[in-house]
Amino acid sequence: MPELPEVHTITNDLLTNIVGYTIRECIITKGYVALPNSDTFIHSVLNKRITNVERIAKNILVHLEGKGIIHFHLAMTGQILLKEYKEIPSTGWLRVLLQIEKTSLNKYLMFNDMRMFGKIAIIGEKDRETLFKKYGPEPIQKDLDVKTFIVKIKSKRTTIKNALLDQSLIAGLGNIYATDALYLAGINPELSTKELTDKQGSLLLQAAKKVLEEGIEHRGSTLEDKKYVDIFGESGTHQNYFKIYSKKVCPKCNSKVIVKKINGRGTYFCPVCQPLNK
């Protein structure tokens, strides 16, 4: 479910709440597999101290003492919850439960995933490097090179909306934030990448940065299904600040918003504020 702001929120909260704890117990629910296989996973995490937590694109990496790294990807419905007490949720979506301990204080880290598109894996430093290399720069990155972004995006043969979702091109945007970034930049989501002007490319990056930063500030977007919550189970508030996603009427000009599937993803845009002709 989550895009960069949601994963960012979870990562930061994990960093301040679980570093220094040692994993004392690992329960994998029946029928679920932690990668590369559950036995290896359990063996690799037991009695290891958590030393760091970092985010790479939409991935969360929990570093353990020694060389192991727990790699989470939440995909559509993954959740990481930190509990003070052991509790098995009634939903049946719990996949992995880690008991963590620091100076006799126990906490419980739960990985839930309703649809099971997500994953939890134990990886090494080399895998981390490989993962890191898969991704393009993030719009919120300080040293982001606008010119390189525009050249790369123009080398694609697809719509601008689809290109924004290509994590190897630009990392962090998902369907919601990509939709809102295009609205902010006044660019039609179906514009061919070949026709993107330098001006538009630059505007688009600025817009993407803005929507992601606002999303982070609001601790992510929680839709009605409540699938995204932070590690304390709290909803984000960015859903109250969407620009065009999920809206029926354009906030700027009151035109009827067009809802259309582009590459299978629901896309919202204003035909007046985001015209196809430049």
Place this chain on the structure above:
DNA sequence: ATGTTTGTTCCGAT
């Protein structure tokens, strides 16, 4: 019953 859903990967087509 059908059509949705915050993501990614794989495979057939181009």
Place this chain on the structure above:
DNA sequence: CATCGGAACAAACA
């Protein structure tokens, strides 16, 4: 041979 788009992964809800 590289790239693109749709299907698939799987579960719940309207």
